[in-house]
Amino acid sequence: MHRISLSRRRIALATAGLLAVGAAAAAGGSSATPAAAATGPDVGIVCSNGTTNGANRTFNMTTDVDYINLPDGNTVYMYGYKIVGTPFQHPSPVLCVNQGDVVTVNLTNTLKRPISMVFPGQTNVMANGAPATPELATAGDPSTMTSLTQSASAQGGTVSYSFVADHPGTFLYESGTDPDVQVRMGLFGALIVRPNMGDDHAYNRADSRFTTVEDTQHTGNTATGTNGGANNSEEFMVLLSEIDPFLNQAIERIDSGRTSNYNFDNYHPRYWLVNGRGFPDSIADNGAAWLPNQPYGALAEVREFKGADAGNVHPYGGLARYLNVGTETFPFHPHGNNGAVIGRDGNPLASSTGQDLSYEKYAIDIGPGQTYDVLFKWYDAEHYSETNPVPVVVPQVANQVFGMFYSGSPYLGVTGPQPPGNQSLNQCGEYYIISHNHALFQITSWGVNMTGPITYMRIDPAQATQKNCPQ
Numbered sequence: 001m002h003r004i005s006l007s008r009r010r011i012a013l014a015t016a017g018l019l020a021v022g023a024a025a026a027a028g029g030s031s032a033t034p035a036a037a038a039t040g041p042d043v044g045i046v047c048s049n050g051t052t053n054g055a056n057r058t059f060n061m062t063t064d065v066d067y068i069n070l071p072d073g074n075t076v077y078m079y080g081y082k083i084v085g086t087p088f089q090h091p092s093p094v095l096c097v098n099q100g101d102v103v104t105v106n107l108t109n110t111l112k113r114p115i116s117m118v119f120p121g122q123t124n125v126m127a128n129g130a131p132a133t134p135e136l137a138t139a140g141d142p143s144t145m146t147s148l149t150q151s152a153s154a155q156g157g158t159v160s161y162s163f164v165a166d167h168p169g170t171f172l173y174e175s176g177t178d179p180d181v182q183v184r185m186g187l188f189g190a191l192i193v194r195p196n197m198g199d200d201h202a203y204n205r206a207d208s209r210f211t212t213v214e215d216t217q218h219t220g221n222t223a224t225g226t227n228g229g230a231n232n233s234e235e236f237m238v239l240l241s242e243i244d245p246f247l248n249q250a251i252e253r254i255d256s257g258r259t260s261n262y263n264f265d266n267y268h269p270r271y272w273l274v275n276g277r278g279f280p281d282s283i284a285d286n287g288a289a290w291l292p293n294q295p296y297g298a299l300a301e302v303r304e305f306k307g308a309d310a311g312n313v314h315p316y317g318g319l320a321r322y323l324n325v326g327t328e329t330f331p332f333h334p335h336g337n338n339g340a341v342i343g344r345d346g347n348p349l350a351s352s353t354g355q356d357l358s359y360e361k362y363a364i365d366i367g368p369g370q371t372y373d374v375l376f377k378w379y380d381a382e383h384y385s386e387t388n389p390v391p392v393v394v395p396q397v398a399n400q401v402f403g404m405f406y407s408g409s410p411y412l413g414v415t416g417p418q419p420p421g422n423q424s425l426n427q428c429g430e431y432y433i434i435s436h437n438h439a440l441f442q443i444t445s446w447g448v449n450m451t452g453p454i455t456y457m458r459i460d461p462a463q464a465t466q467k468n469c470p471q
Helices: 213-219 247-255
Strands: 051-053 056-069 073-082 092-098 102-108 145-147 156-162 170-172 190-194 233-242 272-276 300-303 319-324 330-334 339-344 360-362 362-365 371-376 432-438 454-458
Touching: 056 092, 073 247, 092 102, 170 371, 190 233, 190 319, 233 247, 233 330, 272 371, 300 319, 319 362, 362 371
Parallel strands: 056 102, 092 190, 233 319, 300 454
Antiparallel strands: 051 056, 056 073, 102 156, 170 190, 233 272, 319 371, 330 362, 330 432, 339 360, 339 371, 432 454
């Protein structure tokens, strides 16, 4: 059974989407400790950086199987890639590289079937030192293709992929062998290529800059989170996926030597996830202890945008990196804010002469296999405060219904009276704005409403510090 721990200090929330973006431990084999996020930031993207030698960046990876928790209390059998020596995780690690890096991924396959790795959007990918090409059961007959690229044979096979990360953006990596099964079983992850302009930009354009830790350090709010990472970079991932548990059950049976009569014509997702979790787990910290195999939360934590003047807490705004590995378009719907779509599929929205072609969008419609880069800013448009009150009479406490994240006051940074015995998760008068997949049937878990890819954006008061506004 899932146990939802709403007393977690960070069940603050998350945005997978504003933008722009509990569970008992899973039954499972490889580890009961949190995976990659254990030493990263509480919220935001957790990068796996590999090892570097000059411009060469290497990731030694392998495959694994285990179980993940689902919001309705079920668990499901999954595949995954992982960094050698680390626990199983779903989704697979976020690989972060710099533009110009010579990237090498050395892959060892432990599964009972051949697998591979393809890198959509990368050019001149090599496999074992030769150009990556499809594998054919019969030479010269493309109708007998068994893999989109060279694969690692079952139970111990290896393959080394390499490419030059020659342009920045947000990309997927995934299995190119029997992808209808293997991608849906979890063999996928995100690849982020940082531009030459710096890791505070999405592209080599000045207008693609977003707020990072360095931008906010002058405020004094540089404390690290419970997992040891700073909480001030406003860069977030919204990785959307789906699960048909009958497919996963069939693969589990086959992997254990049994038979299955699963008919792929009947493939039908019953679960939809954001960053490998469903709501309410999606709003927990990265590396939440009760989700040992699902390390990535989806909370966006931002501050009011006031422009890029020196001394402002939120000088540039946030960046949401959207990715879709599902089979349908996911219309992710952030409440209360438009986002500026600045890139798609690792390409900035600009003309050949550099003209800005970005556009504002309320719901971000991400098609299967697509990625979007979206900038967002939260404005306190009306500047309401206790000295500039809202033009309505706020009812007495006895006549209000209090949500678990309400501070008791309509004003950012202010806490107000609450009913006796009421328990609030609000820390310091911060705001929470929901974001979710707007295909409403997909925010369910086998029919359980208000689960699936739902998250929030948390807006902290500008004057808040880690001490007076803990996460």
